Amino acid sequence: MAEALTPERILEATEDVLRRYGPGKATVVDVARALGVSHGSVYRHFRTKAALRAAVTQRWLDRTSEQLKSVVSGTGPAGQQLDRWLTTLFEAKRHKAGDDPELFATYTVLASEASGVVERHIEDSVGQLAQIIEAGRDEGEFAADAIGSAYEAARAVFHATARFHDPVYAAEWSRPGVEDDFLSVRSLVLRGLRR
Known part of the structure; x- marks a missing residue:
């Protein structure tokens, strides 16, 4: 008996197809072929190619969000949590870029x-x-x-650390000295928030 076609299975197959063909050449037909179903079956779960691509992007971003949620729900002083959160984000992005560069580029x-x-x-x-x-x-x-509301401060921290999580800077994440740069920025942010 064939495994049921679920959105999760479709998204997994879509990742494989994107990795193989890239975003410019991957089609819904390729995804359907990889699953052994008709492209109409894929469209029953995702109405358009754009919806499928948005869902696979959401799934990819959610992986990082889940890692970060565990830091937020953790225990310890806020400074340590912020330190872990920023470090976890940087490491997650570096691994995505370095471990699977084709999919990261996609x-x-x-x-x-x-x-x-x-x-x-x-x-x-x-x-x-x-x-x-x-x-x-x-x-x-x-x-x-410090810096108005907690939300305003959070936006400032997010943008101040963009070099270590925004994909536009991915080429810099593997260069020598980037860890030292990250530690300097992280320390500056933490000092700026402290009393």
């Missing part, structure tokens, strides 16, 4: 097409940072008046 293209998906991911990330910063303010570890 997702860079897909992310430009699915700007709404990317914007939601950024908002989720900023929201996680805001939770940590608000907790730090409540604990008295972070200054209450």
Whole structure:
């Protein structure tokens, strides 16, 4: 008996097809062929090629968000949580770029097409940072008046550290000295938030 066709199976197959053919040549027919089904079966789950590409992009970004959520829900002082969150984000992005460069390049293209998906991911990330910063303010570890609201401070931290998580900088993530640069920026951010 054939395995049931689910959105998750389709997304897994889509990743494989994208890795093989790239975003410019991969088609829904290729995905269907990889699954051994008709392209109409794929369209029953994802109405358009754009919807399928947005869903696979969302799935890819959600993997990073899940890693970061575990840091936010963890214990310890807010400064340590913020330190772990920034480090986890940088390491997750570096691994995505270095471990599977073909798929990373594909997702860079897909992310430009699915700007709404990317914007939601950024908002989720900023929201996680805001939770940590608000907790730090409540604990008295972070200054209450630093950079306005916790959300505004979180946006500033996210943008200040963009060099270490925005895919546009991916080529720099493997160069010598990047870890030292990251540690310097991370330390500066933490000092700037502290009382």
